[in-house]
Amino acid sequence: MLDTPTSISLIFTFLLKIGFLLLTTIFIGFAVLFIRQVKVMTEAVHDPLNPKLRIISWAYLILTAAIFIFFIFYL
Amino acid sequence: MPDIYTAREMAKKRPKSTNKPDIPRRIQTEDIIKELKKNIPEKKAPLEIFLIAPRHEGFEIQEEQEKIILFLRPHWFTTLRWLFLTLVFLITPAIIKPILPAVFFDWGDKLVDAATILWYLFTLTYFLRNFLSWYYDVYFVTDERVVSIDFKNMMSKQISDTKIDRIQDISLSQKGFFQSTLDYGDVLIQTAAEKPLFTFKAVPSPKSVVEVVQKLILQEEAEFYQQVTTDREPKNA
Numbered sequence: 001m002l003d004t005p006t007s008i009s010l011i012f013t014f015l016l017k018i019g020f021l022l023l024t025t026i027f028i029g030f031a032v033l034f035i036r037q038v039k040v041m042t043e044a045v046h047d048p049l050n051p052k053l054r055i056i057s058w059a060y061l062i063l064t065a066a067i068f069i070f071f072i073f074y075l
Numbered sequence: 076m077p078d079i080y081t082a083r084e085m086a087k088k089r090p091k092s093t094n095k096p097d098i099p100r101r102i103q104t105e106d107i108i109k110e111l112k113k114n115i116p117e118k119k120a121p122l123e124i125f126l127i128a129p130r131h132e133g134f135e136i137q138e139e140q141e142k143i144i145l146f147l148r149p150h151w152f153t154t155l156r157w158l159f160l161t162l163v164f165l166i167t168p169a170i171i172k173p174i175l176p177a178v179f180f181d182w183g184d185k186l187v188d189a190a191t192i193l194w195y196l197f198t199l200t201y202f203l204r205n206f207l208s209w210y211y212d213v214y215f216v217t218d219e220r221v222v223s224i225d226f227k228n229m230m231s232k233q234i235s236d237t238k239i240d241r242i243q244d245i246s247l248s249q250k251g252f253f254q255s256t257l258d259y260g261d262v263l264i265q266t267a268a269e270k271p272l273f274t275f276k277a278v279p280s281p282k283s284v285v286e287v288v289q290k291l292i293l294q295e296e297a298e299f300y301q302q303v304t305t306d307r308e309p310k311n312a
Contacts, residue, residue, distance in 0.1 A: 013186065020189050027196055034203070037229045041211040044224055044232060046133035049122075053207070060203065067192060075189055 017075045024068040031061035103294050104142055104218045107287060111144075115283065122210070124148040125279045134215055134222060136234065145216040145287055149209060149277040150259035157205040164198040204229065214275045216287055218294075221264060223273060237268040240295040245288050247281040264288070 038057040042050040108128045115127065126132060126146040133143065168191045208226060215222040222236040242264055249260035260281040264273035278284060 013183070016186055017189075020186075020193060023193055024196075027193075027200065030200060033229055037226070038207065040232055041207060041226060044135045044226075044234060045211050045213055046131070046135075047210075048131045049210070053210075056203070060199070063199075064196065067196060070192075071189060075185060 017071075020075065021068070021071055024064065024071055027064045028061070028068060031057075031064045035061060103297075104144065107290050108144060111283065111287065115280065122151075124150055134213075134224060134234075136222075136236070137215075137217070138219065141220075142218045143215055144218060144291075145214075145284060147214040147216075147275060147278045147284065149212055150257060150279050152253060152257055152259065153277045154205070154209050157201070161198060161202045161205075164194070164201065168194055212276075214278060216284065216291070218291065221273060221275075221288065223275065235270050235273065237264070237266045237270065237273060239288070239291045240299070241267045242288065242292055243267055245285050245292075247285050249281065262288075 035057045038053055042054060111127045115125070124147065127144070129143060129146045132146045137143070172187065172191070208228075211224065211226050213224050215224075218239075220236045220238045221242070222234065225233045225235075227233065244265035246263050247260055248263060249255050249258075254260050254277075257279075258281075259277055259279045262275040262278055262281045262284045264275070265271065266273060275281070275284065
């Protein structure tokens with residue numbers, strides 16, 4: 001039987017892991033919003049940097065998704 | 076009885092007015108651009124905040140024949156706050172990590188690594204959001220109108236424009252040491268349009284912007300005068 005401090009520590013660690021996964025999900029949602037907003041911005045203003053910023057927005061989504069998958073296996 | 080006044084004869088004798096401004100519109104806009112380029116060196120680097128007659132920049136509602144004279148962004152000095160905060164966020168893990176076990180219980184390496192990754196992700200998000208907000212907060216002065224494009228947050232877009240001939244008053248505001256030294260400030264445009272006050276916030280070289288708009292207003296007035304004079308000219312019998 002686990003003593004009380006160890007069980008509290010385990011529960012807290014478990015909650016932290018869930019919290020991290022939830023936070024990463026929020027970042028993925030933000031990345032999707034980010035892609036949409038970059039699309040609106042690049043349509044409104046024609047600029048030489050537009051194609052690069054669109055690529056950056058997609059790279060950001062891929063990064064957040066990769067971090068989420070990494071956390072599932074790592075934590 | 077002698078004639079006192081004969082309209083037809085007087086019309087024949089009256090000389091044609093030589094005060095009409097008959098310079099074509101296109102040349103006048105080119106003159107404005109040439110004068111600007113003489114005083115301000117041309118720049119072609121990306122992330123520019125003041126461009127004269129840009130070739131690659133444009134906006135959604137731009138008309139085909141409309142020529143952009145000025146393309147403006149807020150001065151780079153206004154970005155210093157969030158750039159500094161980004162730097163602080165970047166170095167925070169290096170400071171917090173050693174003291175974390177002392178403040179809370181020992182998280183274990185995995186959780187600390189995960190927290191660090193999330194913190195850097197947050198920093199990247201913060202930087203990208205602020206960068207985009209600055210980069211796409213732009214102002215255009217064309218030969219037809221002034222345009223302001225603003226994205227207040229990630230969910231909203233605001234495009235405002237007003238024709239040059241609806242501008243009633245224009246002024247500039249430079250407050251404080253930094254604005255005066257770095258030559259940037261607000262340009263306030265009073266209009267007769269639906270939106271009565273346009274503000275170009277923290278734009279570089281506001282004096283040049285005001286001068287350009289004033290010349291465009293004179294150009295519009297000259298065209299209006301030319302049109303009125305042409306309409307009033309008596310037709311030959």
